[in-house]
Amino acid sequence: MTATSPGIEAVLALAREDIRALEPYKNASWEPAFTRLHANESPWPPAFDTADGDGRLHRYPQPQPPELLKALSGAWGVDPSQVLVGRGSDEAIDLVTRVFCVAGQDSVVVCPPTFGMYAVAARIQGAAVRRVPLDAAKGFALDVPGVCAAIDAGAKIVWLCTPNNPTGTVLAREDILAVLAAAAGRALVIVDEAYVEFTDRPSWTLEVSRHPHLATLRTLSKAHALAGARMGAIVAAPQIIALLRRIVPPYAVPEPTLRASLAAMRPDALAVTDRRIARLNAERERLAAGLATCSGVTRVCPSAANFLLVEWRDAGEALARLRAAGLLVRDFRGYDGLGQTLRLTVGSPDENDRMLEVLA
Secondary structure (H helix, E strand, O other): OOOOOOHHHHHHOOOOHHHHOOOOOOOOOOOOOOOOOOOOOOOOOOOOOOOOHHHOOOOOOOOOOHHHHHHHHHHHOOOHHHEEEEOHHHHHHHHHHHHHOOOOOOEEEEOOOOOOHHHHHHHHHOOEEEEOOOEHHHOOEOOHHHHHHHHHOOOOEEEEEOOOOOOOOOOOHHHHHHHHHHHOOOOEEEEEOOOHHHOOOOOHHHHOOOOOOEEEEEEOOOOOOOOOOOOEEEEOOHHHHHHHHHHOOOOOOOHHHHHHHHHHOOHHHHHHHHHHHHHHHHHHHHHHHHHHOOOOEEEEOOOOOOEEEEEEOOHHHHHHHHHHOOOOOEEOOOHHHOOOEEEEEOOOHHHHHHHHHHHO
16 A cells, blocks of 8 residues: 555544644745845854855755755655654654644553653643553563554554664564554554664665555664754655644754754765664673673663663662763663663763673
């Protein structure tokens, strides 16, 4: 099934009626051949701005920069019309929730332990949150019957994170396909792939054209090292992207972010990124093996991301030792049943050596 098949009409019908009818804000037009006297901009750039041409900071940026859409869609194997960019994946999560959820009426599915912004965005919008926990006894596997039951109960959005944050685990392909089959025509399924570059699995982005109710989240924050630039994207059917563009804030991509993102997509930069991913994955396995021998560690969860979730007999004591050594990690004690766990980001070889030395 393609994004232009009749199936997309059922997906669009899930969106809020008032959003479908909304007249979006009209940005000042972008016509480089003309002198810009239509957007109330300063005629002079700031004194510290040394950029060239239209990318200087006294000019508003393009709302959805075509060159960036082309670069990202080319890297991900989709059409530019299937991509919307914004300020990190968080903005995409917020936009989707507001487009598809009526306050006080609709609900979303989250599968804890998972990324907290799915539930936060739902609560901000006034949507209910249906929690279907991952099965920790089965390696944090997806509870497919539970998710399908939530869809049967009327959930509008199903959020799936793979590799999952904070566990680092990859959801089984057959489980996601089962959820997609159950959700067809009834709910939007969004697969968050913030960490997909660290795996050897094909991206679900390649499946978007086959499933009109599937969308994926991508980011340049992790593998591409642009966390400070705040560049994320959602990949979905062009009709869904068109709905999201109705409510995305004007000029969502600042010029410095655009420059950094385009630079990250150059072949030379991508080659460096590939080498760094390989090195980080090797460090992840080295760090996992070292942590498994540390006194007090009861489990190192298998991870396909750039972090490790580690369980301790006394996570508080380990946390105190790390902090005393100037090492900051994420405390997940008691979070959604995780117990005595800490999430450790895989650092440089020297940083990982320091961590193992402190915990040995």
